[in-house]
Amino acid sequence: MADIHSTFQYSTPAHRSGSSLDGMWLFLATEVLFFGALFLAWTVSRHYHAAGFAEAARHTEISLGTINTVLLVTSSLAYAAGLAFIEQGDTRRLLQCLSLTGLLGIAFVCLKLLEWHDDFYEHLFPGSGFALHGPDPGGAQIFFSFYFVGTGLHILHMLAGLGLLAWVILRAWRGAFSSRSHLAVEAVGLYWSFVDVVWLVLYPLIYVVGRPG
């Protein structure tokens, strides 16, 4: 019963894929509000603790952050190219592009974990052993709270994205997609790009704002 039920309300495949993409866009809208609340709280706290946030920002590793930004933007570019290829029916090129996307994504996660490792090593995780004792240590701790919540949630989204990517690659490898039917590629691509965009907001919030001062 379940199998008949999951599609029988649609009249055509196009009807179904259009609805699914609507659903994905709406899901991304909820994600915007989810991260939006974080960015709002982050910005308000920065307003109260400008000195602490600036000091904390100087202890982040901008080189790793910048490399990661390049990796992630490139991964989205590769994904978009893959989508363009499957729209022409080229499954082999799709597989190559998605594999590149996946490798770049894994590289991002590894670098991020390395960065976390360094942060823990320098006692930058908020709590009793916190290392920074500048003019506003409480503010610096709040900065690193946001840092770990923000990057932690982003990593979780990356891992979910990598799982979805593996699923799409597997299906592509089995030849499930054609120029006319590639809903999963498109829907997962929307998600992947969204996770990319979240990072593009996190990057300046973490590494750039307040750093020169």
Place this chain on the structure above:
Amino acid sequence: MSHALDATAGEIEAATVRDNRDNYLTDEWTVWSWLATTDHKRIALLYFASITFFFFLGGAAAALMRFNLLTPTGAIVSPETYNRLFTLHGVVMVWFFLVPAVPVTIGNFVTPLMIGARDLAFPKVNLLSWYLFITGGAITLWALFMGGLDTGWTLYTPLSSAYAKGYVVPVAVGIFISGFSSIATGLNFIVTIHRLRAPGMTWYRMPVFLWSLYSTSVIYVLATPVLAMTLLLLAFETVFRVGVFDPALGGDPILFQHLFWFYSHPAVYIMILPGLGVVSEIIPVFARKRLFGYKFVVWCSVMIAVISFFVWGHHMFVAGTSIYSAIVFSLLSFMVAVPSAIKVFNWIGTLHKGFIHFDAPMIYALGFVGLFTMGGLTGLFLATLAADVPLHDTYFVVAHFHYIMVGGMVSAFFGGLHYWWPKITGRMYPEMWGRVAAAMIFFGFNLTFFPQFILGYLGMPRRYHSYPPEFQVLNVLSSAGSTILAVAYLMPLFYFAWSLLAGARAPANPWGATGLEWQTPSPPPVQNFTSTPVVTEDPYSYPSPEAIQMEQAETGEARPNG
């Protein structure tokens, strides 16, 4: 959509009684066929069961509180237990009853039927949302029973993060998870209403209930994630002792309140908008009249949803926010009254010169109109800055929002339940018992909550376990009312159960209503419709009162009672 009581309705009834053995309820019998179902009708019933459990759980906590308030020093429980009782009551009633109540049960059941679809857009997501809901509910319940929580449902920091004796993090996790159930439901409804309407079902031919659900869903999708992030930061602060919100650690407690109410005020409209929709369905049917000012009613739903996002600051008038922001929020809060009042006038306009039938759903709906008006008007007192200062956190506020949430929303939920019960179960409930329960709820409710307006006006603060002796008479009145209310809420449980076993078989359209859901047998077949319906008329296309009078003059007899 055919006219209410023409010949085809009779033919459908005859056909229904013949072969209603083959429907969504009898399709498969195994437990697994229920737990793994993707049929929106079965998922609605799973939700009905869960929601009913939470309603009576939250109600039991309220009953204990009212019992305790019989005497000025507290009759039965300690102050700590009292704090845990009102927290349990609030958390369960808000997040596990009121927020999901109508959309996931009635909405789930009738939305595809009303637009002529076979199911929601994403049936598996619909099932997932139920599992998220019961998972979140189970975690929260576990925490509330293991040791409970004494912060009130609002979980204000730093009380919750630094001082609370109880399970803040598990409760936050439970609410967080059930929030994703709301999001999944809202997303599903929005896509369904956009994509799955039957041929001819234009936006302005949709029943008002669907417009309400659509507006509700927009709030689900846009407001819930903000609460999710707020709870996440709260849990982080509680576990790691870092001050995002705790002023002792450099945080900002008002920031928590802003984020919390950015969700929780729109959530008030999540709770009431579906109720407004249900009542807009019931009144035209039992007044035998077209809904007055259809476009005003539907756009007022949308307006309420939009404005709901811009009024959260009125919860913080006395929390130390800027006076200028308070003035703006006060003004914006008054604006919500405009579309709400327009709806009330539209219902009254619909009743005017209608052929009113006092069936149980109608009694609930009429009760709703009165209680909603009362709750709405007292809201204006609280939106007024000067009046809110003394009334804030008193029983006046408690009475105000219970008039909307319980008097309004719960009445609408029960009204809708009676109205669609024949469609859902294929059985008629005992009409006389239905009317008695509806009337008792109205009187019991007023006796419970009207005295609380006076208590609040006299200055009795909410959430207190004891009170000065001069408040005792009003408190006893309120507690007395709550016993009537409790009995009235329990009654449908019994006569609905009875009707499942011994109720008369329901025809396809027992009320003579318009609307696609009444053109398919009761209970509906698995695919809802044997062939895709084509819509050619506006909703509520009942004959005009003049036409009915002419017809009566010609035939010399009254129209049969629906």
